[in-house]
Each structure stands twice: as structure tokens, then as C-alpha cells.
Amino acid sequence: MRIALALEYDGRTFCGFQSQPARCGVQDALERALREVAQADVVAIPAGRTDAGVHALSQIVHADVPQNRPLSAWVRGVNAHLPPAIAMLWAHPVPDAFHARFAATARHYAYLLLARPERPGLMAGRVGWYHRPLDLDAMRSAAALALGRHDFSSFRASGCQAKSPVKTIHRFELSARADLIRIDVSADAFLHHMVRNLVGALVEIGAGKAAPAWLGELLDARDRTKGPATFAPDGLYFCGADYDAAYGLPATRRELGFGGMQGQTRLSGM
DSSP states (O other): OEEEEEEEEGGGGSOOHHHHHHHHSSHHHHHHHHHHHTTSSSOESSSSSOOOTOOEEEEEEEEEOOOOHOOOOOOHHHHSSSSSTEEEEEEEOOOTOOOOOTTTTEEEEEEEEEEEOOSSSSSTTSSSSSSSSOHHHHHHHHHHHHHHEEOOGGGGTTOOOSSSSSSEEEEEEEETTTTEEEEEEEESOTTTHHHHHHHHHHHHHHHTTTTHHHHHHHHHHHHHGSSEEEEEEOOEEEEEEEOOGGGGOOOEEEOOOOGGGEEEEEOOOO
């Protein structure tokens, strides 16, 4: 039986989602817990691979499991064997053709950025940090240039394995509450480090080190060496993925509130 499941996790104690030889990935912990319940090896495939230190509000995963337990038992049983920083939110049966990665029609990220002279204490590891206030209007003007379909080679990690650097950003919005900025980005798919590199460019622009037009120039250059440094993973959250409503999945996307708290949920397919 194939199931889709949703996870939330704090990425600070993991070396990313993907399994690693040191068995330090979220995938490693999840597969260990699934094995305990299934009493057999289970492979977990995610909608998107998050880097070390990146968090998830709604990571969608599929796995093939024995047909010997109700779905509620899978959630309770797996959660009993997961470390405290990971929780399964729901499990749902899907057709064998469903693939958490390839069936996704869009993916959603949010970045929380603290802009103040003092480093974060209470939110350490949960927000990115820049040591001075930033010009939000300039950052918004720059973000608008990235909307639509572009070659994002200037924002692509050197080790990125995506077949094409061309992606379509549907949403790129910034909002602020006091000295905390939230950046929401939605696209059909993302390149490795794409969001963190876009945030790095916005910070340079917000700090007055470059004009908003610089982001457009980077897109045109298609050259990673001309782009900004990759920004810290701390404030980055995978908020979910969208799927065809025919799958009947529970909510596959969750909004990020200020301070890293979950806000309103959105239904699958939206």
C-alpha cells in the first residue's frame, strides 16, 4: 500500500532531509521509525530535499508500507519512534502512481529574517539575521523582477542536479512586523540553494549595497559567480507542495506566521 504523509520538523539537528552515510538526515530518522512499525525496510520519498538547518511545516512524503494497520496507527506508531524534532501530521492512501516529488505542481517556501543590531537569542536557529535595518520597499521592487519564468543559473548551487535552471516563480512577497521580515516564495520547482541565494540578493539590496535592478541583472547574467553569498539556512521553512485535488489529500501546505509559528492552513491543490 502506498501512503502519502506530511511531516513537520526542526532542521537544526539534521544534516538535511536526504539520507547520509552518517545516518543524520530527516529521511534516516523517518525510515527508522517506519521500519519499526512496518517490521520491514521502507523507503521515504519527499516532495523536496531540504538542506541542513532548514525547517519544514509540511514536508510531503510517499512510502510503500504493509497493508496491516489503519492510517491512524501509522501516525501514532511512527511518531512514537521519531525524535522530538520531527512529527508526522497525517497519513493518507494514494495510488501506486503517486509520487511526492513528480506529482507536485508547485512548492512553497518562507524565510524569516531578523533585521536588527542584536543577534537573535530566543529565535536563534529559527530566523536568519542581518545586523541593521533593511529597506523593505527596495527589496519588494527587486523581488518583482524575479516573478515569472526565468533562467535562475545565477542563483543555483554548483552541485545542483536539476536538469534545467529555468523555473517559474508564481509568488514572491515580503511582509514585516517590527524588525522581523517574512519572505514568501512559490514556484513550480526550485534549484538547489535558489531561495537562500535570492534572499542573499534581497539583503544586499535592502542594505543599500545594490539597486533593485541588480536582481534583474543577475538573472540576465546566468552566472553564479556574479551572485551574492548563499544566505544562512536558519530562517528557511518548506511550507508544502500542491497536488491535484483528485488525490483527495488533507492540507498539504501550511502558512508560516511571524516568529515561526504556524498560521492558517491551505487545502491541497491551492
